[in-house]
Amino acid sequence: MDLQPLLVEKVKDAVKQMYDVEVPSVEFQPTRKDFEGDITVVIFPMLRYVKGNPVEIGSKIGDYLQEHVEEISRYNVVKGFLNLVVSDVFYLNFFNNIKNEENYGFAETNSKASVMVEYSSPNTNKPLHLGHIRNNLLGYSVAEILKASGHKVYKTQIVNDRGIHICKSMLAWQRFGNGETPKSSGMKSDHLVGKYYVAFDKAYKAEIAQLKSEGKEKKEAEKTAPILLEAQAMLRQWEAGDEEVVKLWKMMNGWVYAGFDTTYKNLGVDFDKLYYESDTYLLGKDVVEDGLKKGVFFRKEDGSIWIDLSDEGLDEKIVLRADGTAVYMTQDIGTAIQRVTDFPDINGMVYTVGNEQDYHFKVLFLILKKLGYTWAEQLYHLSYGMVDLPSGKMKSREGTVVDADDLIQNMDKTAEEISKAQGKLEGYSKDEKKKLYRTIGLAALKYYILKVDPKKRILFNPEESVDFQGNTGPFIQYTYARIQSILRKADFDISTTREMTFDLHAKEKELLKQIQVFPETLQLAAENHSPALIANYTYDLAKEFNSFYQQVPVLPEVDQQKKQFRVQLSKKVGEVIQAAFKLLGIDVPERM
RNA sequence: GGUCGCGUAGCUCAGCUGGAUAGAGCAUCUGCCUUCUAAGCAGACGGUCGAAGGUUCGAAUCCUUCCGCGAUCACCA
Structure with a gap:
């Protein structure tokens, strides 16, 4: 073939x-x-x-x-x-071979090693924002692509549910909340917690200003503001297992999880396994001791433990503090090993984390290799650029973020406005319409983010960023809907096989060529961890189909052989679009 | 300062394991709904591929230097 x-x-x-x-x-x-x-x-x-x-x-x-x-x-x-x-015969034979293949382009599962894909991994002190959306979409899509290319995949996230940032929200709620709950306030529960995170920052800043006016240095003021000291004390209480604090922690984290669940569901992402930092933050210490014996690490005079990476062109890096407490790196070493213990068949991991952590992961992977784990050869940092706003960086503390839930809702609204202006949905119920707006709005958002190279920064302008025309999700969905319309109107059995003895139209040939490269495009996307390749492929296919649609009659064609073939070809294009979009986590509508 | 990433049309991006005249979309302008959905199609306009050297029959793509933007170089996560 x-x-x-x-x-x-x-x-x-x-x-x-x-x-x-x-x-x-x-x-x-x-x-x-x-x-x-x-x-x-x-x-x-x-x-x-x-x-x-x-x-x-x-x-x-x-x-x-x-x-x-x-x-x-x-x-x-x-x-x-x-x-x-x-020759046309070659392409016609190709088409005959694949036209009834259900998972055309997808590789057999288990033909390759298992991989764990980590993504999302939010802090539990505030709602998800646009940056998380990019992370989630990338991670989910790469997981789907790896699956389709033959890997067994476990999707996971590590929930950062402990630490000083959590205590800040807790403390502020305690102090200013007056017992407010999601129910009493009517707020989405993760947003309520986020509100107190912002409130903490406001109070903290006010205290700093106060201290400075009393003559303290800025740095000194930042370190000694009473509310910060109190948050730190709360963290110590949490670590000591203080009942009151743990109870508050559980309650507020519960609110956040409920909110996240909704957002994840709306985004259409999911996980096979959750890890919680509160369970894993002590992992890794014994590994460090082990590595010390093996000579991978060394101990400094003060008792802290380090690794020397100067041969690799990097610095020395601490892996355990002098007092024996863990640093970020310790945890990550321990967590990686824990995952392989939990899922012994995994032979590689993908970490979907922003590019500000490039250095961290370079070091982490090196350490794991030096410790001698075979799977350490197959670790990949899926690094992506920040999402910036025209006004600059997003900062949760200051409330200058594009909130995930708000954004999804805005996309719904835009989709609804455009759909209403088109007026093609007579016969749809209110619920069907609502669902459709969501499908289209999400497609616009997801495609917009996934079509660009992950390494690049995205400048997101909430006013005008997400389009519905041209190289966009809705454009491709529209092509799919057009095809479904043809299939609905085809009043004959399209599955019968006829002799195909005619010459191919140039547009038909182009479509067949484009269909033909789908499997290799998928493999390439898997190798490069790049949903963008799938997005661009699908766009080219849709564009090709629209050109065909414009120039070549399908149903009005009088030659039965050709008509039959064109309907089948259209159907196949629809199937490939659907399959490709599934890899991006985007649904396709029957009508729009 | 060291390291890493990015720099392609007015804007958003493809192309980067070297190949023909650098491609799309948006925006601007022209046409096309009495054949299957005009969220479409066909076309026009728009480029010293950040700059300069080098390698090569051939460079947006590889190498070197420089410029610009960003990240990072914490006993923070």
């Missing part, structure tokens, strides 16, 4: 027969749209082995291929490029 390996052989044969030399490899590329052809052989690299004029060599190889490979029907040579025209 794949033509390329055959062509490699035949090109080699041709060169050997005519010039009596062996070329080690043959370079191909898809033929550019401006030229006639489907596959192009690049002649230039052969000039090292074959002396002569590239055009002449190309023509000779072309003659040979035309004669010896039945799939090649014509060729032309431009400069050093041999453009080959692949």
Whole structure:
């Protein structure tokens, strides 16, 4: 079915027969749209082995291929490029083979090693915001892509449910909350907790200002503000297991989880396993002791334990404090090992974490390798750029964030406005419409974020960022809906197989070529951990279909053979769009 | 200062394991709904690919230097 390996052989044969030399490899590329052809052989690299004029060599190889490979029907040579025209029969056969394949493009599960994908991992002191959305969408999508490419995948998150930031919200609630609950306030429960996080910061700033006016240095004031000291005391009480504090902690965390659940559900992401930092923050210490014995780490005079990474071009890095308490790195070492204990079949992990932690993960992976874990070779930091606003960075403390829930709601509203203006939804019930607006709004948001390279920063302008036209989620959904409309109106059994003896329209051929590269695009996306490749692929496919749709009649076609084929082709395009969008976590509507 | 990432059309982005005249969308302008959904299609306009060197038959892509933006270099997470 794949033509390329055959062509490699035949090109080699041709060169050997005519010039009596062996070329080690043959370079191909898809033929550019401006030229006639489907596959192009690049002649230039052969000039090292074959002396002569590239055009002449190309023509000779072309003659040979035309004669010896039945799939090649014509060729032309431009400069050093041999453009080959692949026969319609080849593409029609290809289509016949895959048209009824249900999971076309997807690899068999378990054909590759298992991977754990971590994403989201929020703090439990405030609601999720746009930055989390990027994280969630990326992590979820990469997990889906890995699954489709044959890996077994475990989705996980580590909930950062302890620490000083949590105590800040707790303390502020205690002090200013007057017993306010999600019920009594009517607020979404995670937003209520976030409100007190902001309240803490406000009170803290006020105290700093007060101290400064009393003549204290700024740094001194920041360190000694009473409310901060109290929060720190609360953290110590929590660690000591103080009943009162733990009770408050459980209650407020419960509120946050309830809120997160809603947001996750709205976003359409999920997890197979949750880890809580309150359970894992002590992990890793014994590993450090172990590594110390093995000589991976060393102890400084004050008793703290370090690793020397200067051979790798990095610094020394602390892994355990002098008083024996853990640092972030200690926990991460311990957690990684814990995961492999819990899921012994995993042979790799993906960490979806912002690029400000590039250095941390470089060090973490190095340490795990040095400790001798085989799976440490298969760790990947899915690093992504920040989401900035026109006004600058988002800061939860100061309340300058684009809230996740608000954003999703805004997308719904925009989708509703546009849909109403289009007026194509007669016959839909109120609930159906509402669901559809959500589907479209989310598609716009998700596609907008996933189509760009994760490494790049995103500048998000809430006023005008998310589009519904052009290279967007709704555009692709619209293409899908159009196809479904054709399928609904096709008043004959489209599954019957007919002889296909006609010539392909150029647009049909383009569509088949695009369908053909879906499996390799998926594999590439998996290797590169890149949903953007899937997004761009799907866009190209949709664009190609719309062009076809415009120029080639499907249902009005009188030739029954062609009509049958075009309906089947449209159906397949729809299926691929649906499958690809599923990898991005985006649903497709029957109508819109 | 060291390290890492980014810099492509007015804006948002593809292309980056080297290949033909650097591609899309938005915006601006022209056409196309008495054939299947105009959230569409067809076209016009728009570029010294941050700059300069180098490697190569060939560089947006690889190497070097420089410039700009960001992150990081905490016994914070």
